[in-house]
Amino acid sequence: xxxxxxxxxxxxxxxxxxxxxxxxxxxxxxxxxxxxxxxxxxxxxxxxxxxxxxxxxxxxxxxxxxxxxxxxxxxxxxxxxxxxxxxxxxxxxxxxxxxxxxxxxxxxxxxxxxxxxxxxxxxxxxxxxxxxxxxxxxxxxxxxxxxxxxxxxxxxxxxxxxxxxxxxxxxxxxxxxxxxxxxxxxxxxxxxxxxxxxxxxxxxxxxxxxxxxxxxxxxxxxxxxxxxxxxxxxxxxxxxxxxxxxxxxxxxxxxxxxxxxxxxxxxxxxxxxxxxxxxxxxxxxxxxxxxxxxxxxxxxxxxxxxxxxxxxxxxxxxxxxxxxxxxxxxxxxxxxxxxxxxxxxxxxxxxxxxxxxxxxxxxxxxxx
Amino acid sequence: xxxxxxxxxxxxxxxxxxxxxxxxxxxxxxxxxxxxxxxxxxxxxxxxxxxxxxxxxxxxxxxxxxxxxxxxxxxxxxxxxxxxxxxxxxxxxxxxxxxxxxxxxxxxxxxxxxxxxxxxxxxxxxxxxxxxxxxxxxxxxxxxxxxxxxxxxxxxxxxxxxxxxxxxxxxxxxxxxxxxxxxxxxxxxxxxxxxxxxxxxxxxxxxxxxxxxxxxxxxxxxxxxxxxxxxxxxxxxxxxxxxxxxxxxxxxxxxxxxxxxxxxxxxxxxxxxxxxxxxxxxxxxxxxxxxxxxxxxxxxxxxxxxxxxxxxxxxxxxxxxxxxxxxxxxxxxx
Numbered sequence: 182x183x184x185x186x187x188x189x190x191x192x193x194x195x196x197x198x199x200x201x202x203x204x205x206x207x208x209x210x211x212x213x214x215x216x217x218x219x220x221x222x223x224x225x226x227x228x229x230x231x232x233x234x235x236x237x238x239x240x241x242x243x244x245x246x247x248x249x250x251x252x253x254x255x256x257x258x259x260x261x262x263x264x265x266x267x268x269x270x271x272x273x274x275x276x277x278x279x280x281x282x283x284x285x286x287x288x289x290x291x292x293x294x295x296x297x298x299x300x301x302x303x304x305x306x307x308x309x310x311x312x313x314x315x316x317x318x319x320x321x322x323x324x325x326x327x328x329x330x331x332x333x334x335x336x337x338x339x340x341x342x343x344x345x346x347x348x349x350x351x352x353x354x355x356x357x358x359x360x361x362x363x364x365x366x367x368x369x370x371x372x373x374x375x376x377x378x379x380x381x382x383x384x385x386x387x388x389x390x391x392x393x394x395x396x397x398x399x400x401x402x403x404x405x406x407x408x409x410x411x412x413x414x415x416x417x418x419x420x421x422x423x424x425x426x427x428x429x430x431x432x433x434x435x436x437x438x439x440x441x442x443x444x445x446x447x448x449x450x451x452x453x454x455x456x457x458x459x460x461x462x463x464x465x466x467x468x469x470x471x472x473x474x475x476x477x478x479x480x481x482x483x484x485x486x487x488x489x490x491x492x493x494x495x496x497x498x499x500x501x502x503x504x505x506x507x508x509x510x511x512x513x514x515x516x517x518x519x520x521x522x523x524x525x526x527x528x529x530x531x532x533x534x535x536x537x538x539x540x541x542x543x544x545x546x547x548x549x
Numbered sequence: 550x551x552x553x554x555x556x557x558x559x560x561x562x563x564x565x566x567x568x569x570x571x572x573x574x575x576x577x578x579x580x581x582x583x584x585x586x587x588x589x590x591x592x593x594x595x596x597x598x599x600x601x602x603x604x605x606x607x608x609x610x611x612x613x614x615x616x617x618x619x620x621x622x623x624x625x626x627x628x629x630x631x632x633x634x635x636x637x638x639x640x641x642x643x644x645x646x647x648x649x650x651x652x653x654x655x656x657x658x659x660x661x662x663x664x665x666x667x668x669x670x671x672x673x674x675x676x677x678x679x680x681x682x683x684x685x686x687x688x689x690x691x692x693x694x695x696x697x698x699x700x701x702x703x704x705x706x707x708x709x710x711x712x713x714x715x716x717x718x719x720x721x722x723x724x725x726x727x728x729x730x731x732x733x734x735x736x737x738x739x740x741x742x743x744x745x746x747x748x749x750x751x752x753x754x755x756x757x758x759x760x761x762x763x764x765x766x767x768x769x770x771x772x773x774x775x776x777x778x779x780x781x782x783x784x785x786x787x788x789x790x791x792x793x794x795x796x797x798x799x800x801x802x803x804x805x806x807x808x809x810x811x812x813x814x815x816x817x818x819x820x821x822x823x824x825x826x827x828x829x830x831x832x833x834x835x836x837x838x839x840x841x842x843x844x845x846x847x848x849x850x851x852x853x854x855x856x857x858x859x860x861x862x863x864x865x866x867x868x869x870x871x872x873x874x875x876x877x878x879x880x881x882x883x
Contacts, residue, residue: 414757441621441629454694455618460565460744462589485620485694486631493750500590500754546589 183526184386185379188357189213191346193379194369197284199253199339200270200404203227206249210378210398217386226411229398237391237539241548244395244418245384245532246409246491247377247425248402251370252514254283254320254340259331263324265292267340268315271403275313277515282343283320286334291343292322342516344370349519364523366446372510372518374402376525377424380508383529384536391539402491409494416495419546420465420502422532423492426520427451427483427507441484444509447521449479450528453505458489459496465504468545469535476534478527483507502546506531550725550870551863553577554710555703557724558717561649563616563696564633564747567591569649570612574720574741581727582739592755593741597727603734604881607761607842608726608873609752609831610719610768611745615855616698617646617679619691626686628654628679633696634746635828638671640856645700646679652690653700654681699857709786711858716745718849718861719767725870726877733877742831752831756838763805763843763881764835767869769859770823770848780826784850787862789819790869793846798829799836801845804883809845812875818868823848847873 198206207229211221220232229249235241252271259265265285269275279296296313311317320340324330346369348355348362355362381396395418399408431442444451452469453461473480483505492503508528511519535542562570571593579585582595593612615634622628641656642665648654658665659676679697683689691697701713723739730737738759743751745768756764770791773782784791792809793801813820823846836844847869852860 455565458748460747460750462591463566482693486618486633487620496590496750497753498757500588500592500758502589 183360183383183529185361185383186358187355187361190361190379191357193375194346194371197289197339197341198249198251198371199255199341200250200401202339203249203400206378207398210249210382214382214385224412226408227400228408228412231385231396233385233389233394235392235394236389239392239539239543241392241539241543241546242395242418243392243420243422243536243542244397244416245381245422245424246397246399246495247381248374248399248408248491249378250400250403251341251373251375252403256285256334256336256338256340258336259327259334261327263326263330264295264319264321265330265334265340266316266319270339272514273315274515275315275318278318279313281516283340284343285320285322285340286338290322290333292320292340295319295321342370344517362522363526366519366521368517368519370517372508372520373426373513374424376426376508376510376520380424380525380529380532384532387533390536392536392542394536399491406489406491406494409491410497413495413498416499416501418501419548420542421495423490423503423505424528425490425505425507426510426513426518428488428513429509429511432511443484443487444481444507446509446511446519447523448481448509450524450531451481451483451507451509453483453507454485456483456488456490456505457486458493459503459505461504462502464545465502468541469504469506469531472534473531476530478531478534480531550721550866551705551710553724554718554721554866557721558703558712558714561647561698562612562614563698564613564744566649566696567612567743570720571741574612574724577724578727578739588754588758590751590754591743592751594759595727595739597730597733597737597739599733599735599737603736604762605736605738606763606765606877607738607740607756607759607835608723609740609742609755609764609766609835610723611716611742611751611831612720613744613746614698614713614715614717615746616696618696619679619693622686622689622693623678624686626681626683626689628681628691629675630677630679631674635855637855638674638677641677644857646697647700648691648695648697650690652681654679701857708864709860709862711860714849714851714859714861715769715854718769718866722767722866722869722873726873729870730874731878734880735877737877745831749829749831749834752834753838756835756842760839761835761842764832765805765844766830766832766835766846767873768830768846768848769851769854769861770825771828771854772850772852775852782825784821784823786850786852786860787864788821788850790865790872791821791823791848791850793823793832793848796825796829796833797827798833799844801832802836802843805843805845808881809847809872809876812879813872816871816875818872818875820868820872821850
């Protein structure tokens with residue numbers, strides 16, 4: 182039985198947490214974890230660390246990590262029409278933004294990202310082919326002019342997608358306070374990496390494990406693993422497991438081109454062999470594969486050599502054995518993502534199986 | 550020395566899979582070192598203690614070499630791949646790659662030989678593949694995530710040689726130093742690093758963990774003495790080891806650079822100043838560790854770096870050993 186409720190995952194997904202503005206996410210995680218952990222600590226960068234003591238005799242220390250921030254827009258200029266010009270914080274595909282609803286600033290002011298309607302595009306040959314760039318987009322918060330907009334919004338404030346968490350393809354409503362369903366497709370924003378945060382929380386909120394469990398919820402991953410870099414020097418654990426919501430591009434592509442999706446929805450958690458910024462130690466990967474096989478947990482390999490995670494930041498100072506496990510999420514870094522709960526729960530199941538076997542962990546990290 | 554270079558330069562060691570290189574080097578250094586250790590990332594350390602009056606000096610050479618990684622498998626058994634380390638696509642067609650299990654394949658691309666040779670078109674990365682000579686994916690001896698190196702046999706040209714020397718030549722110099730070095734006042738940490746070619750990742754944790762006072766990378770540097778290079782460089786093959794002044798990622802510490810030059814002049818060893826406008830070495834990572842480490846590099850001039858035929862001159866290699874011996878056996882006077 183998962184300790185996570187639908188309401189908690191909804192709040193995680195809907196919380197506003199652009200890079201450098203993770204306060205709301207941090208508060209939510211800290212409050213949810215408080216009854217379940219032995220210590221909570223926030224460093225000067227804003228990284229949140231939770232520690233849950235093990236019930237075992239050993240002194241093995243394992244850390245889980247997930248990043249709290251999500252890609253966001255931030256306000257760069259308020260023009261004379263009261264429209265807000267924006268830049269991106271983290272990697273955003275501008276083509277996915279036009280016409281979407283956003284929430285601006287700490288007061289969550291509703292706004293919409295404007296784009297000319299099709300009527301006008303037909304009158305202008307070039308317009309129909311124009312691909313929006315971030316600097317072409319504006320947020321309309323309903324202000325009549327610059328003065329009215331400036332009274333409500335400040336330059337530098339973040340704008341995040343106004344996407345509500347929900348279920349796809351489900352006939353009956355899901356009880357908010359009941360345990361998260363085991364299967365089914367969910368949609369929402371910020372699955373990269375609130376699903377990682379939620380997976381770490383599931384372990385901390387569950388029964389005690391043999392080893393001491395640290396969970397580091399980092400800031401500013403999307404703008405260059407900056408929170409992880411700050412936390413890395415103090416990190417002294419035997420094993421680090423990075424939990425991510427990762428790219429899933431298992432959609433139809435150009436007809437004549439072979440398709441090699443990064444991951445596929447529903448094929449289980451994605452294990453990283455190596456990505457663009459980190460090589461997972463062979464012994465760690467083999468341990469994850471053996472554990473998955475022993476417990477009949479499905480998994481898939483993430484397409485090698487692409488992307489990067491906090492593993493590179495945490496790997497900057499100490500040579501800590503590190504694994505990377507992800508829940509595949511379609512359409513990440515856009516207004517709405519889709520994930521399969523079966524993949525998410527299987528990832529948690531694999532983590533729990535790995536952490537439950539202290540003797541095998543001690544052998545893995547050379548502490549037996 | 551040629552035998553050692555021949556041996557080390559042909560061991561399989563793409564970034565992140567340096568095990569075989571580490572094993573060979575450990576075999577060579579263990580009889581001469583006071584302690585041999587390996588960290589969690591795979592960096593190998595051989596410590597040679599001084600008499601207690603000197604400094605703690607890290608000498609670093611990287612064990613990894615350029616290679617490729619399988620990213621996808623086609624139904625017909627062709628392997629899609631991407632590069633490990635900086636690779637020019639123009640050099641790929643027809644090259645052989647060798648996997649850790651010994652399996653060999655040849656590289657081609659969707660356009661085929663005609664596109665490349667007749668029409669002079671070099672396609673983007675996703676269009677390249679490795680042909681393992683099997684009929685169908687089920688017969689493949691390798692799979693997604695497996696890594697391979699280019700087939701780069703050692704060929705002696707007399708004083709010069711062709712092969713895969715970046716950076717096994719640095720590894721060989723470190724091994725030779727450890728074997729031949731007279732008593733030194735310094736604690737010398739011979740460090741054989743991993744994953745240099747994908748962003749000096751091994752050296753970062755090595756320098757953080759070992760906390761040296763002085764760091765010296767021993768690596769190759771591109772020679773500028775071939776016709777009409779796009780990026781002029783003054784370093785020439787056979788004119789002595791290069792003492793790094795600067796590259797794209799670091800400015801060598803002036804004290805260390807001056808001390809290396811003084812050691813060369815004292816012993817009459819030829820050397821060349823090195824200013825490299827692109828690329829870097831493990832020294833850049835060592836220099837930036839903790840509160841900073843006085844760092845520099847001694848480089849072996851090398852033509853055709855990151856191709857299947859890197860060319861070096863053994864005179865430069867022997868002078869590099871002599872230069873480092875002169876520096877490491879003297880007191881550091883700052």
